[in-house]
Amino acid sequence: MSVFVRDGDLKTYFKKAPVTSIIIILNTFMLLVTLVTGGFTSLNLLYLGGLWAPLVRAGEYYRIITSMFLHGSVIHYVSNVVIGLYVLSSALERIIGSKKFFFIYLLGGIGSGLLVTFTTDHLTIGASGAIFAALGALLYITIYRTDLMSKQEIQSIRSLVIINIVFTFLGSNISISGHLGGIITGFILSYLLIQRNKFIKTDYSNDDVFDFTVYPEDYDKYDDDNERYS
16 A cells, blocks of 8 residues: 555544644644734744744744744645645655654754754744655655655655755745755755665575665564745
8 A cells, every 4th residue: 555545544544643643733733823813924923933043043943943833824734734744744654653753854844944044034934844854754765765665656756856846946935945954954864864775695505695685673663925934
């Protein structure tokens, strides 16, 4: 079965992707808070923890994390949660395990926020930086762990990466540094955290045979208008 196919009810989904489920809940909670406290105005989003570089550089570092759970509109929220989290992030979590996914998502979001802090003074919000980190991890898997996906899935991920990078540069109100910082950080973290395929040399009938063998023990559970949106 494809890693991107959802099967079962919400309870099953939570069991297979608990970290992603919690992230979705937090993003939904902050959407409701945003609507109740004043809506999607720049002032309200800044009050709720949006990332504005001058304040971060002044010591409000928490904004790098809090901005990951804010969105600039309902459409912005739906696109990130449905495609970025419910589909892509949960697939990554099931492939590499919850612990590795948590570190890639969180540190990828932080890496995205740091690049934004040092490259722009626009108010930046959204989960896309961390989602792009997950996308960077999926891209890594299509290169170094092709055994974990079908050929069709590998092609789909690579095409999705290209489309999203192109859209990042062509779209309006999109944080270019946020997206690029996320995907680069996610790829680098995956290189450090996800075991790569190796040729294993074995003795067989006095001949040297190189067997392309994959071992899953490295995984936790193998089966298991100044605003810029990120």
